[in-house]
Amino acid sequence: MxxxxxxxxxxxxxxxxxxxxxxxxxxxxxxxxxxxxxxxxxxxxxxxxxxxxxxxxxxxxxxxxxxxxxxxxxxxxxxxxxxxxxxxxxxxxxxxxxxxxxxxxxxxxxxxxxxxxxxxxxxxxxxxxxxxxxxxxxxxxxxxxPYQGSAAISLDEIIVGWNGGREAARAAFDALPLLKKARKVRIVWVDPQKEPSLRGSAAGADLAETLARHGVKAEAQGYPTDGQDEGQALLRCADDTGAGLVVMGAYGHSRLAEFIFGGATRFVLTRMSRPVLMSH
The missing domain is CATH 3.40.50.620 (HUPs)
Incomplete structure (x- = not known):
């Protein structure tokens, strides 16, 4: 692809x-x-x-x-x-x-x-x-x-927001051509301790294994919100690592002519400080 x-x-x-x-x-x-x-x-x-x-x-x-x-x-x-x-x-x-x-x-x-x-x-x-x-x-x-700042896209490091959901999967694989070009890909699951099915396993490791078969240099990690919104935590992680691109699913639905986004998606769209690839 x-x-x-x-x-x-x-x-x-x-x-x-x-x-x-x-x-x-x-x-x-x-x-x-x-x-x-x-x-x-x-x-x-x-x-x-x-x-x-x-x-x-x-x-x-x-x-x-x-x-x-x-x-x-x-x-x-x-x-x-x-x-x-x-x-x-x-x-x-x-x-x-x-x-x-x-x-x-x-x-x-x-x-x-x-x-x-x-x-x-x-x-x-x-x-x-x-x-x-x-x-x-x-x-x-x-x-x-983002509507302000340099908005430069860098593929030195890409963060992929992951929670095992449909939108996250769509975004991760839609971004595959860029992930294959990246020097490093960090798969980030926010607050994995809240997901009972992850006990005893590394959050996002299954996605990292699949991406590795495509030649993507990926590592998986959990990341705590520390009481923040999930979108805020994801952007904080990008700031901490200096990532040049964030990949995430867009969660929301339409109600008549109005689009209603989930909290993480809404936060990232209004507060982003770097380019974000979104898929719905």
């Missing part, structure tokens, strides 16, 4: 440099083709309220993304040519005001998606639940970059 197509969503314009750098780093490491995607959303139409006869139209997002389209395309293509990486760029003039819908439609045909977390202080930009929509609905692994 290897990644052949990486799709990078470039609509988080304030993180353009970091998004392009992440795509370059991943493509160099995997030999994948990089597709840059930039969406110009349609105008947002709101129903009338009160005695107004006409609906309200908001063009701010569309204008913002139209104004930045040329700069985004130039930055992406110059970086790809400079690194001699196979690439293409897609500029989509969408019929929908929801950028995530277009990213999902294109992203389901890619091996890996790269997006940035949304900046809560930004007024104009992608929708607030953009990352949640992509993770929950893409059916593909998604690397999320």
């Amino acid at each position: 290897s990644y052949k197509t990486i799709l990078v969503s470039l609509n988080e314009v304030g993180r353009l440099e970091q998004l392009v750098a992440a795509a370059v780093s991943l493509a160099r490491g995997t030999g994948a083709h990089v597709s840059g995607l930039y969406v110009i959303p349609s105008v947002q139409v709101y129903p009338s309220v009160g005695f107004e006869a006409a609906p309200q139209v908001f063009e701010g997002n569309r204008t913002f993304f139209k104004d930045n389209a040329a700069r985004v395309k130039q930055a992406f293509e110059e970086a790809m040519r400079r690194e001699a990486l196979p690439h293409d760029f897609h500029l989509l003039d969408a019929r929908s005001p929801v950028i995530a819908e277009e990213v999902l439609a294109v992203g389901r045909c890619a091996d890996l998606l790269v997006v940035s977390a949304t900046n809560p202080d930004e007024i104009t930009g992608v929708e607030r639940d953009f990352v949640e929509q992509v993770i929950m609905s893409a059916g593909r692994p998604v690397i999320v970059l």
Whole structure:
């Protein structure tokens, strides 16, 4: 298994440099083709309220993304040519005001998606639940970059959050092309003492054994929460070890149009300090 197509969503314009750098780093490491995607959303139409006869139209997002389209395309293509990486760029003039819908439609045909977390202080930009929509609905692994800081991806050491669950298994094996490139992989089971079935066994050792057959240099360990949220403990472990990437399952479900995440997933998405690969 290897990644052949990486799709990078470039609509988080304030993180353009970091998004392009992440795509370059991943493509160099995997030999994948990089597709840059930039969406110009349609105008947002709101129903009338009160005695107004006409609906309200908001063009701010569309204008913002139209104004930045040329700069985004130039930055992406110059970086790809400079690194001699196979690439293409897609500029989509969408019929929908929801950028995530277009990213999902294109992203389901890619091996890996790269997006940035949304900046809560930004007024104009992608929708607030953009990352949640992509993770929950893409059916593909998604690397999320933090919305601040360098966001550099390093494969010197990767942490894999593991609890034996479906989402964790999906994430671990979706990340296999990167795990095989890593110098070291640390399989981390948070608070394994809370799982009765693990008594007398090393938490995560079975996954480490399977990954070793793929040539992955993995070791398994338990990690205490010390009263913290599981997601907080996982990020603390990454900080302690200097890991350049965290791999974890995304736990959650959709309720009508709202995505409800589990505590660990929600904490990591809002507090991440390094890139995180998530699968659902």
